[in-house]
Amino acid sequence: MSLCSKALALFLAGLLGLGGWLAFRQPDLRLALASVETGDTAPEPPQPPARKPTGPLGSAPDWTTLDAYQETITRGDFEHLLTDIFTTGDGWRNYITLADHEATIAADGPNGGLQFHLRFAPAGTSPTVPRHWRTARELPPAPPERPLEGLRIAIDPGHIGGAWAKMEERWFAIGSAPPVCEGDLTLAVARLLKPQLESLGATVTLVRNNTEPLTTLRPETLLAEAAATAPAGADLHKTAERLFYRTAEIRARADLVNHTLKPDLVLCLHFNAEAWGNALSPSLADHSHCHLLLNGGYVDEEIALADQRYEMLRKLLQRTHAEEAAIGADVAASFYSATGLPPYTYNPLAKNARMVDGNPYLWARNLLANRLYDCPVIFMEPYVMNSRHDYARIQAGDYEGTREIDGKQEPSILREYAGAVAEGLKRHYSKIRQGPPLIPEH
16 A cells, blocks of 8 residues: 555544544534535534432532531541431442541542541530521420420421322322322311421421422423433333422422521421222222331432532531421321320332331331431421221211211321421420410419
């Protein structure tokens, strides 16, 4: 081959190599080159955006906000909360390195990159923790008749209900009987609970007071995000619907709670259920149970996401856990006294939950609501909506006193639920905030 032929071959090879490199590095340029080669200038269908290293609808965290917690926690307390409450595996070690005086936290991916350094407080100290909410012990004494005096509570009735209940898959119906909608049930309980807590002195706000979503997003506006997050072959419309009611709605509620309401405590009301199959011909269970959820139990895959790792550390550094565990224990005891329901037990092989303090009614799990709300959160899951007995009680609706249901005198399940929560909070705050009795007004 002549020198000119070799040069031409090398030039063409280089050009092809450059084209391949550009095609890999520059998708837009790749499309432009393809259209020149084929003579077809019609645009290709839009591609889904690249997957972000955050959870659905999440955004890159501002790690500098954690500077407020510098030197507010000892290494011992930090390590205990991290390993015994907030994580279920060892994956955190890929992102958090502990030294005597600080924790080095990966701000993006593992193994290098951006880092945040959290300085520990000296051992044996208990520095003040910056936060807007107050523990029971930080509140002044209260009269026995009003143990919740001055306490700010937000009640979050779980789900949306109403016209959205079928989309949420929290709806089922048997024959011509009224359908069971969890979002409607939780709102009914919230409206009964609010005046009970107010009579005990609390300032109470409902996060929602109707069956409409707080978020302005809708499934049709979330199709691009669905395409970026759904596994191959998934139904994008169904994925967009779940992003709407499971993610966008909870994030909108968190914005309201954190930036406007700023409560001392959030009560997330839910009803549990077993798998019921066809919502128009549901399976009914023979048992019921109860448990309460606190924030914690992050699995390795969740910690690998930058926003969830950041949100976990915010909850850990705010010290929400101790308050949640103390309040939750009293509310769980109240539920047992009122209902006699046995505890629900998580499958230990699932590794997505931790039992708290050996109490079978208290479990630490990483849910969006109890992770995003900047205060202690008690997330309640009593009853089983599609158990035979609880279903009969739900069908009976709200009423005063008791009625015979399945041969047993039962109060309204809605009032029993509200009363158990109110009594549990009364027990907890009464034993901590002992104060003088109220002076009657004249």
